[in-house]
Amino acid sequence: MPKTKPQVASSFPTTAKEKPSQGEITAVGPGGRDEPGKLIPIDLKVGDRVLFGKWSGTEVKLDGQELLIMKESDIMGVLTDVPAAKKKAA
Numbered sequence: 367m368p369k370t371k372p373q374v375a376s377s378f379p380t381t382a383k384e385k386p387s388q389g390e391i392t393a394v395g396p397g398g399r400d401e402p403g404k405l406i407p408i409d410l411k412v413g414d415r416v417l418f419g420k421w422s423g424t425e426v427k428l429d430g431q432e433l434l435i436m437k438e439s440d441i442m443g444v445l446t447d448v449p450a451a452k453k454k455a456a
Contacts, residue, residue, distance in 0.1 A: 386417040386442050389434065398438070408438050415445040 391414045397407040410416070423436030 384420050386419055387422075388415060388417050388445065390415055392433070410438060410441065410444070417442040417445065 391410050391412055394408055394410055394412055397405050400406055418434075418436060418440050419442065422440035423434035426433050426435055
C-alpha cells in the first residue's frame, strides 16, 4: 500500500500575516503580581530590542515623545546579536 501524506490546509487571519514591529525597551517596571500577590519579575531590561504585534500596547505621548506601554506578554521575542562565529569575514 503506498504511503500518502495527509493534506493540511491553513488559514490565518490577515493580522497573522503582518510582520511584527520592533522597538527598544526604554524603561521597565518591577514586574507583575500573581493571584496571591507575589511579585513576578520581568525578564526584559532597558536596551533590549524586541518584536511585538501591530496592535500591542497603548500609545502615549510623554514630553513630546511617542511611546508604547505594553505588558511583557505582548512581547513576541527579544532580538540578540549574531554570534561572532557566524559573521562573515571581511
